[in-house]
Amino acid sequence: MFNSISEEISLRLVTDRLIPIDKMKYYTYGIELVLNNLLIFLSIAVISILTDNIRISFAYILTYCPIRNYVGGYHCKTYTKCYFTTLILYILMLIFDTYLFDNRLIVSCILLVITIPMILILTPVDFGYGPISDNDRKKYRKRSTVLIALALLSFIFSIVTHQPNVAFAISWGMFVVFLLMMRSLFEKLSKVR
Numbered sequence: 001m002f003n004s005i006s007e008e009i010s011l012r013l014v015t016d017r018l019i020p021i022d023k024m025k026y027y028t029y030g031i032e033l034v035l036n037n038l039l040i041f042l043s044i045a046v047i048s049i050l051t052d053n054i055r056i057s058f059a060y061i062l063t064y065c066p067i068r069n070y071v072g073g074y075h076c077k078t079y080t081k082c083y084f085t086t087l088i089l090y091i092l093m094l095i096f097d098t099y100l101f102d103n104r105l106i107v108s109c110i111l112l113v114i115t116i117p118m119i120l121i122l123t124p125v126d127f128g129y130g131p132i133s134d135n136d137r138k139k140y141r142k143r144s145t146v147l148i149a150l151a152l153l154s155f156i157f158s159i160v161t162h163q164p165n166v167a168f169a170i171s172w173g174m175f176v177v178f179l180l181m182m183r184s185l186f187e188k189l190s191k192v193r
Contacts, residue, residue, distance in 0.1 A: 003028070005031075005035060006028045006029070006032040006035065007028050009027075009031050010024045010025075010027045010028040010031060011024070013027060032079065036082060040082075041061075043083075043087055044057055044086075044090055045057075047087075047090070047094075053094055053097075055163075055165075056093075056094075056097060056165050056166055056168070056169035057169070059154070059158070059166045059169040059170050060090065060169040060170070060172060060173045061173075062154075062173075063151045063154070063169070063170045063173030063174060064174075064176055064177060066147050067119075067144060067148060067151065067173070067174070068180070070123070070124060070141075070143045070144040070147065071119055071122075071124055071125060071144045071177055071181060072123070072124040072125040072126060072181065072184065073177065073182075073184045074180045074181075074183035074184040089176050093168075093176075096168070096172070097165050097169070100168070104164045104165060104168045105159065105164045107171075108155070108167045108168045108170075108171035108172075109171075111171040111174065112152070112155065112171050115171075115175050115177070115178040116148060116152070118178055118181075118182075119144070119174065119177060119178055119181065120144075120145065120148065122181055122185070123140060123141050123144045123145075123181075124136075124140040124141065124144070125184045126184060126188065151170055151173070151174060154170055155171065158170065
């Protein structure tokens with residue numbers, strides 16, 4: 001679906017002489033990526049508005065997206081799988097947030113105690129685009145550490161301000177990052193065997 005739209009946009013950019021034809025495939029890929037991410041964010045926005053969960057959705061996205069960019073991990077093979085995987089993990093957060101009501105804070109703390117050390121130890125996990133240089137590895141590790149520290153401060157602030165659902169959203173965002181890292185590592189190990 002996105003491929004034909006992206007190719008059409010890229011072709012238009014070539015026709016209008018805004019990009020060279022030899023770069024068209026890169027622009028097509030970039031446009032596909034933007035369209036997929038836009039669809040994901042619009043879907044999450046609509047669900048968060050319909051379920052009146054804007055604040056926790058915002059906390060989840062602000063935790064998950066920046067950290068995910070630097071720690072790496074599993075990527076779906078198709079945009080459709082990416083879309084549905086992202087939405088399922090997001091909807092699971094909303095479901096757990098609802099049903100864990102009295103236990104949200106305990107579960108949140110357990111998730112962070114498990115995920116933060118593991119993320120810090122494993123970062124960065126192969127992104128699937130080839131080997132990571134030592135320079136990039138140091139850069140990703142430093143940036144992810146700063147982002148995790150900010151997420152932890154936000155978590156503490158949400159507890160102090162009596163917002164356990166926001167704290168849970170932050171811890172769930174970290175947990176999802178951890179899951180995707182582990183999925184990538186298990187996939188890599190299975191290929192070695």
